Amino acid sequence: MNYHAIKAIYYFEMARTVRTIMQSIVSPVISTVLYFVVFGAAIGSRISEVDGISYGAFIVPGLIMLSLMTQSLSNASFGIYFPQFTGTIFEILSAPVSFLEITIAFVGAAATKAVLVGVIIFITASFFVPLEVQHPVWMVTFFLLTAITFALLGFIIGIWADNFEKLQFVPLLVVTPLAFLGGSFYSINMLPPFWQNVTLLNPVVYLISGFRWSFYGQADVSLGLSLTMTLVFLTACLAIIWWIFKTGYKLKA
Template identity: 80%
Template sequence: MNFGAVKSIYLAEMARTKRTVMQSVISPVLSTVLYFVVFGAAIGSRISEVDGVGYGAFIVPGLIMLSLMTQSLSNASFGIYFPRFTGTIFEVLSAPISYLEITIAYVGAAVSKSMLVGLIILVTANFFVDIEIQHPFWMVTFFVLTAVTFALLGFIIGIWADNFEKLQFVPMLIVTPLAFLGGSFYSINMLPEFWQKLTLVNPVVYLISGFRWSFYGQADVSLWLSLCATMLFLCVSLAIVHWIFKTGYKLKA
């Protein structure tokens, strides 16, 4: 393992965050707080509890996951797309560093940045509602697995995208709607039976459900089903990244 090369790429990506702290950290935190205030105040005044949990506290895990997914995706996709756009990716590919080390460096930086935002949101939420974390181990497990999985997905998108429009296509038109429809602001048990079954097709449901269970012991699907779905999502992403480097898809052209 070439730790020096991994460290160099990782630190370069993290340094970019310092230059764009408003966009990378402050903006997503403020957006999430705005969601919390609007949904918690407007809807929370009409819905006292969901599954025995106050509505304001109920939506906190969903908001954290929403931010974690979008930030992991966007940080990783832009991190690998920008060197492709400027042509500096060929310097990385010609350096004495393996594909695994390249992936670890870019994905690791994206995970670090998105987890930082998620933790800030978690701390900020404590100023609005009382939050209880009943199962901290599982909270950290789902937190890390989700960040890594969506960073890998963002890495794939950053390689696939040919322009900035494609770079924004998946996060804006696919991931964000799936997150909103995945139980971020409600329990799927509140839906009619047909829509409950249809919602279970959405993979984001399992991520949010498992993460919310770690807080309050309440979930729309079982913990192990959520964990298996998350691991499957992670394995598929890893397989695609392996295929990209093995074939040189959009990297060697």
């Protein structure tokens, strides 16, 4: 394992975060806080509690997950797309660095940035509503698994995209709607039976449900199913990345 190469790529990606701190950290935190204030005030005035939890506290795990998913995805996709755009990716590929080391560096940096944003949002939310974390180990587990999984997905998108429009397509038109429809702001048990079954086809439901369970001990689906679906998603992303480097898809051209 070439740890020097991993550190070099990782530190370079993290240094870019410092140079663009308004875009990388401040902007997503402000956006999520606005979500919290608007939804908490508008809907919270009509729905006082969900499953015995105040509505303001109920939506916090969903908002953190929404930010975590979008930031992991966008950071990883841009991180690997930009070297392709400038042509510096060929210098990385020609260096004595394996696909595993490249993936660890880029995905690790993207996940680190997203986790930092998520932690700041968690701390900020604690000033607005009383938060309770009943299962901190499981909270950290789902927190890290989600950040890594969506960073892997973003890595795939960054290699697949050949322009900035494609780079933004999946985060804006796929992941964000799935997060909104995945129980970020409501419990799927509030839906009619037919739509509950349809919603279970949304993979984001399992991430948000498991993360919310770690806070309040209540979930829309079982903890075991949430963890299993998350690991399946992560494994699928790893398999696709392995195939990309094995075949040279979008990398050899």
